[in-house]
Amino acid sequence: MNAPRCDRTEAWAALAGHYEAHGRDLDLREAFARDAGRFAALSFEAPEVFADLSKNLVDTATLKFLLDLARECQLEARRHAMLAGEPINTTEGRAVLHTALRAPKGQGAHSAEVHGVLDAMLAYAETVRDTAASGIRHVVNIGIGGSDLGPQMVVPALDAFVHPGIQFHFVANVDGHDITPVLRRLKPAETLFIIASKTFTTQETMANAMAAKAWFTANGGTDTAKHFVATTTNVKAAAEFGITTTFGFWDWVGGRYSLWSAIGLPIALAIGAEHFRSLLAGAHAMDRHFADTPLAKNLPVLLGLLDVWYRNFHGFTSRSVAPYHQGLKRLPAYLQQLEMESNGKRVDLYGEPLPFGTSPVVWGEPGTNGQHAYFQMLHQGTDVIPVEFILVKKPTHALADLHTKLLANGLAQAQALMLGKSTAQALGEKAPTASKALDALTVAKHRTFPGNRPSTTLMLEQLTPRSLGALIAMYEHRVFTSGALWGINSFDQWGVELGKALCSELLPRLASGDSAGLDGSTAGLMKRLLA
Ligand code: F6P
Numbered sequence: 001m002n003a004p005r006c007d008r009t010e011a012w013a014a015l016a017g018h019y020e021a022h023g024r025d026l027d028l029r030e031a032f033a034r035d036a037g038r039f040a041a042l043s044f045e046a047p048e049v050f051a052d053l054s055k056n057l058v059d060t061a062t063l064k065f066l067l068d069l070a071r072e073c074q075l076e077a078r079r080h081a082m083l084a085g086e087p088i089n090t091t092e093g094r095a096v097l098h099t100a101l102r103a104p105k106g107q108g109a110h111s112a113e114v115h116g117v118l119d120a121m122l123a124y125a126e127t128v129r130d131t132a133a134s135g136i137r138h139v140v141n142i143g144i145g146g147s148d149l150g151p152q153m154v155v156p157a158l159d160a161f162v163h164p165g166i167q168f169h170f171v172a173n174v175d176g177h178d179i180t181p182v183l184r185r186l187k188p189a190e191t192l193f194i195i196a197s198k199t200f201t202t203q204e205t206m207a208n209a210m211a212a213k214a215w216f217t218a219n220g221g222t223d224t225a226k227h228f229v230a231t232t233t234n235v236k237a238a239a240e241f242g243i244t245t246t247f248g249f250w251d252w253v254g255g256r257y258s259l260w261s262a263i264g265l266p267i268a269l270a271i272g273a274e275h276f277r278s279l280l281a282g283a284h285a286m287d288r289h290f291a292d293t294p295l296a297k298n299l300p301v302l303l304g305l306l307d308v309w310y311r312n313f314h315g316f317t318s319r320s321v322a323p324y325h326q327g328l329k330r331l332p333a334y335l336q337q338l339e340m341e342s343n344g345k346r347v348d349l350y351g352e353p354l355p356f357g358t359s360p361v362v363w364g365e366p367g368t369n370g371q372h373a374y375f376q377m378l379h380q381g382t383d384v385i386p387v388e389f390i391l392v393k394k395p396t397h398a399l400a401d402l403h404t405k406l407l408a409n410g411l412a413q414a415q416a417l418m419l420g421k422s423t424a425q426a427l428g429e430k431a432p433t434a435s436k437a438l439d440a441l442t443v444a445k446h447r448t449f450p451g452n453r454p455s456t457t458l459m460l461e462q463l464t465p466r467s468l469g470a471l472i473a474m475y476e477h478r479v480f481t482s483g484a485l486w487g488i489n490s491f492d493q494w495g496v497e498l499g500k501a502l503c504s505e506l507l508p509r510l511a512s513g514d515s516a517g518l519d520g521s522t523a524g525l526m527k528r529l530l531a
Pocket residue numbers: 144145146147196197198199200201202205255256341493496
């Protein structure tokens with residue numbers, strides 16, 4: 001496709017001019033005072049997700065120029081290429097078809113294979129969930145990156161739907177401190193291990209899988225075939241490991257887009273077949289929204305455009321995600337891989353170095369915990385960091401009073417970031433804990449909040465399999481949008497290669513002590529480790 005890169009378009013130049021003239025100094029408080037319709041104009045509906053973008057540093061002109069940019073960069077044609085299964089992952093010559101994994105039977109690409117594995121996996125999950133018959137009380141998923149973060153995020157998020165008689169454990173790190181405390185509490189006869197690896201070669205996963213197998217036999221486990229299953233594209237390697245039950249997937253499913261495939265087995269075991277299908281259906285509804293909704297009302301597109309606006313014009317280098325739902329505690333970690341492994345790239349599709357920034361740093365913690373940690377910096381630090389609040393209207397617990405407090409906190413933080421507090425306001429207040437030794441003006445300066453700090457509020461009716469599916473798919477398509485505009489390959493991850501290769505070289509040196517030819521620092525550190 002000969003679509004221009006974003007920085008070579010007329011819209012990019014127009015955006016640069018708009019930023020200088022109106023964007024840099026846009027004041028949210030003035031914008032709301034001027035326009036009573038701002039909330040209505042800048043809030044959007046997508047399946048299961050309502051989004052208030054009105055507290056962002058944009059006006060209708062900004063959105064118009066951003067939409068022009070999307071059109072000039074042929075976002076719609078790029079989207080079509082992905083959904084049609086063209087090999088848009090050019091450096092690996094692969095299609096990118098995670099959307100096919102959630103298409104109803106007969107509707108998506110590779111439907112027969114997709115639904116064949118899905119049906120088999122869900123039927124298997126139901127046999128394990130019959131704990132009286134299976135005897136399984138613990139499931140240990142051994143996988144890393146995309147073979148870990150999705151299930152590890154979704155299972156606690158959907159805790160209200162999880163089988164009460166099975167505990168779920170996630171082991172990823174090659175650090176033995178990860179698997180050891182898990183195994184210490186288990187019995188082989190009650191445990192099912194899932195070895196989850198797209199390639200079935202990843203060092204960490206293979207090392208943990210071997211450790212689990214050794215523990216299993218050493219502790220009297222007998223039926224390896226019953227207690228170990230694999231989820232992988234490399235069915236042959238899984239068989240060589242001695243695993244007879246394998247659920248496969250395909251090279252057109254990227255690791256960080258794979259929770260909808262067999263990699264979702266822990267989720268299926270946790271919430272059951274019907275709820276797993278709802279998760280897929282929610283994602284599919286968002287896929288339809290992304291595919292069919294005009295760009296100006298298309299939520300993932302608008303969020304991706306906002307990311308470009310903030311990264312490339314305002315120069316913001318990070319975005320904080322604050323889910324006001326404890327179940328979503330691993331969402332920031334999940335999004336780190338989704339966004340930063342996808343869009344943390346420094347060259348365009350043709351290998352040319354980019355003259356502009358790409359993926360922001362994505363980070364965060366659930367609210368209200370973050371408020372008592374890093375929110376100080378968000379409110380009064382020297383950097384402006386857009387924040388994404390996720391509010392869930394109805395809880396899945398009965399503690400209504402706690403939930404009201406949680407929601408009030410989320411709303412208040414977004415409000416405080418935007419409104420701030422002037423020095424004059426601070427001067428007019430009493431600050432009982434302030435030092436009496438300081439003059440009132442100095443204290444007021446410390447208690448001043450600049451405000452005008454942007455945020456997005458995403459709102460779900462309730463955190464259910466369907467709404468979570470839609471939310472995750474929204475993030476996937478948002479990452480696609482910004483990556484497409486930046487003209488990068490969002491679907492490879494060469495940046496993880498070098499460290500892996502150097503680790504393979506260092507491993508035998510740690511056994512032999514041979515530091516010849518190493519750089520001075522690595523040699524020095526190695527000697528100290530071996531002393
Ligand atoms: O970190 C690199 C990576 O390739 C990820 O993209 C992937 O999710 C992860 O490693 C795990 O790979 P695998 O599923 O093949 O074990």
